[in-house]
Amino acid sequence: MLQVIPVRVSANIMPNDDLGNIVLKAIKQNRLEILNGDILVLAHKIVSKVEGRIVSLADVKPSPKAIRMSKEHGKDPRIMELILKESIQILRAKNGIVVTETRHGLVCANTGVDQSNVEGDAALLLPIDPDRSAARLQAAVKKKRGKEIAVVITDTFGRPFREGQVNVAIGVAGMSPIKSYVGSRDMYGRKLRVSEIAVADEIASAAELVMGKSKGVPTAIIRGYRFEKVASASAKSLQRTKEQDIFR
C-alpha cells in the first residue's frame, strides 16, 4: 500500500531561508517523521521562494515585443516580459494562452511565471535548476536525519488534447523518474506495449491530490513506493527533445 501524506507548512517562506530546516520542522509540526525510502514532494513555489526567484514587477521594464504581445494576449506587459525572458522559444500564442519552452527545456504555459500565492506586486519564477534544488534537499535530509529519501519538485501543467491541469515533476533527486518495461513480457510471454512509465510525474500527480492549491500544503510525503534508486537523477529524462517529438 502506498500512502500520500500531506505536510502543512505554516512558516512564511523568505529568500535565503534554509529549505531543509523549514521542511523538516514542518514534518515535525505535522507530527510526522521522514523515513528511509520516502519520497518528499514539494510544489516548486516553496523552492522558488527560498531561492529568491521572486521579481518585483516595479523593476521589470517590458520590451516593445512584450508590450505588443501583452496587448494581444491580455496580460500585464511586465509579466509578458518575464515570460519571454525566461523562455528559449514560443511554441504557441493563441486565445490568451502563451506556451513556451523554458530555459530548462520544459514546455508549459507562461514559462511558469506565476503571480498566485505571492505577496505584493511580484511574480514567481521557476527555480534555476530544480534537479539541484532537489538534490540539496535530499542531502540535507540525509545529513540532518540520516534518512535515504528521494525528492520530487513539481509544477502544475496543462497539456494538449486534455482539459484540466496536472502536477508533473520538474526536479528529481534520488530516484529514476522513469520506470522502464523495455524487454519485459506480459503473463502470456508477449512484449509489453507500454515501455516506459513516467513515475515521477505520477508521483507528482498523486501528491497534488493532498496538496491542493490554496490550503498551505506545499509538501507531501509518498510512502511505500519502491522507486529505482539512482545517484544522479534528473527530471530532464522526462523532457522529450524537439527532434523526438512528433507534435513539434
Next chain:
Amino acid sequence: MLQVIPVRVSANIMPNDDLGNIVLKAIKQNRLEILNGDILVLAHKIVSKVEGRIVSLADVKPSPKAIRMSKEHGKDPRIMELILKESIQILRAKNGIVVTETRHGLVCANTGVDQSNVEGDAALLLPIDPDRSAARLQAAVKKKRGKEIAVVITDTFGRPFREGQVNVAIGVAGMSPIKSYVGSRDMYGRKLRVSEIAVADEIASAAELVMGKSKGVPTAIIRGYRFEKVASASAKSLQRTKEQDIFR
C-alpha cells in the same frame, strides 16, 4: 492522508463475466473491504475483457490503406486495420507511431488497440462506453455492498513534450473528474493561476504506482480523497475539443 491500495485479481477474466462480482471477490481475497467514499480504479483491460472487446486477428481482413500504413509504420496489418477502424481521425503517423482520435474522442497511440496481456493471437480494444462501464460497476457495488463509491477506468497514454507514459482516466462514475478553482483566491486574495485540476487523471496516475503493468494488479482502491460527488459524471469532461485545442 490518502491511501492507494492495490487489489490483486487472480481470476482469469472471460467475456460476459460479471465485473462487479469479480472485483468484489478480489477485494475480499485481498482481505480488504470497500468503504463509502472509496474510489475504485480499474485498468481498462479488465473491463474490455468482460465486455468481449477482444478480436481474434484471424478474423480481421486488412484494407489496402491498412496494409500500406502497416508497412510504413512496421505494424501487423491486421492491428493497423483495427487502429483505423476504431478511430475517427489520424492525428500523426510518424516514426512508427500512429496517434489517432478514438470514437470516444480520446487522443492516443494506436487507438488504444493492444496485444499485451491478451491470450493468443488476439487484440484488445477500448471499452465501447467507459463511462457506462464505470457507472455499472458503481451501481453493482451500491447494490451488493450498500456502499457509495466513485469509479475511474484508466488507460496508459503517451503525451506530447514529455517522455514516458502516464495513466489517465477514460471512464468515470460518481465523481467530478475536474476540480475547479475558478473564482478561488490565494492566501493574498489574488485570483489563482491554476483554474482546473484534472483530478481523475491524477487519481489514475496515483493508482498506476501500485498497479504496474505485469503484476496481475489491474485494480486499486484510493481511500481518503474527498471527491466532488456528481450523479452523471463523464470522463468526456477531460477531453479538450479540437476547436479549443491550440495544439491541433
